[in-house]
Amino acid sequence: MTSHPDFNEKTTATVVASAFAEQIRNKNVVITGVAPKSLGEAMAVAIAAQSPAKLFLASRTKEKLEKVTKKISTESPQATSAVELVYLDLASQQSIEQAASQISSSVDAVDVLINNAGVMILTRDNTADGLELQFGTNHIGHFLFTQLLMKQLLYAGSKSGDSARVINVTSEGHRLSPIRFNDYFIEGKDVPDEEQPPPQITAIYGKIKEYNGWLAYGQSKTANSLFSLALNQRLTSKGVISYAVHPAIWTNLNRNLDEEGNSILAKTGTYWKSEDEGAATMLVAAFDPLLNDLPGPGEFYLSDCQFKEPAPWAKDTDAADRLYQLSEKLLGRKFDT
Known part of the structure; x- marks a missing residue:
């Protein structure tokens, strides 16, 4: 249970940030996927108003970052000096390395990492490193970024009474598909029944x-949820906790969809929120602050500001561990977490 059971689908980030102003003050926060008129911007503006120590805004487009910074300087001029812009292309491991290096060179602790960026496409494309784009960006990119900031997260989790948090922005789209471990690049290979989409799909x-x-998008969103589960399996005893969150918003993810794709997406929700x-x-x-410890076994998925039950395959601890190992394999490296 959260500390505000009255918060719901119409509660705003502005209200939430004000309610948790004490928890935001003097914290170091990293947000990926920051652009004008986006979830990233809404989070950045709300957090900036509550005096964080550092607010790292990450995006692959400098112009977009500058526009969001301008909005922050207009609405919360006192926070301008706390903002640091980070170039981050989650489809490039080289870019991820450089972005993480910039942040780790700037601060010893990362109190909150919000893995918000994402992509949705209907035709196949690959990352700069040859991975299927949606799985490679939405999951593998954030997996690597998080691991490269792990030292700072662990330090933050050890230095105060508050847990460090990793927030993975998933989607109800995770209900489209479990992880296809036998066909994770969606190439049409045979997979066992447990890796098939649900009957309605x-x-x-x-x-x-x-x-x-x-299905590629749904699988990547399942991966976001399982990544939170895997982090909790490994890090809760070390002061780092992860939550997976469904925003329920019509975002600019649909920029790559055709008319049919937008029509399908429109049917997946009944109330589309503002940023x-x-x-x-x-x-x-x-x-x-009530979420400094996990409320209970399997409680790590939130929607409409409260806990919700994800699809069974998105809370499978064995699948979470298997995905973690697959992620290391695809990156060609092991992580000590």
């Missing part, structure tokens, strides 16, 4: 024989 697409962007409303749940997960 199979009824639409039949047996997957080629790339399907919707400020959509960002609220991430800030509950990031700063609610």
